[in-house]
Amino acid sequence: MPAKVTTRAVFVCCFMKGDVEMSKEEGIREMTYQMVMRASWKMLQSGLLSEDEYLAFEGKMREKYRPVIGLLFSDIDLLSCG
Numbered sequence: 001m002p003a004k005v006t007t008r009a010v011f012v013c014c015f016m017k018g019d020v021e022m023s024k025e026e027g028i029r030e031m032t033y034q035m036v037m038r039a040s041w042k043m044l045q046s047g048l049l050s051e052d053e054y055l056a057f058e059g060k061m062r063e064k065y066r067p068v069i070g071l072l073f074s075d076i077d078l079l080s081c082g
Contacts, residue, residue, distance in 0.1 A: 026068060033065035 037058065039066070044054040 033067040
């Protein structure tokens with residue numbers, strides 16, 4: 001049976017025991033990274049951040065939080081997706 005981890009933010013992550021395991025610390029880092037990057041994406045979209053500022057910030061946040069799941073999507077260029 002999958003265990004669900006949820007927060008007040010819109011972030012739901014399901015893990016199958018034995019299939020993928022994430023420690024509580026990794027889960028907290030992952031959720032924090034996702035929430036911070038979502039907020040910075042909205043700032044970029046509203047013009048509060050430039051593309052260069054966003055990309056520099058993203059790199060710093062990847063280094064700080066070391067996300068597991070977030071890295072799966074970090075190679076996708078969201079700036080060119082419109």
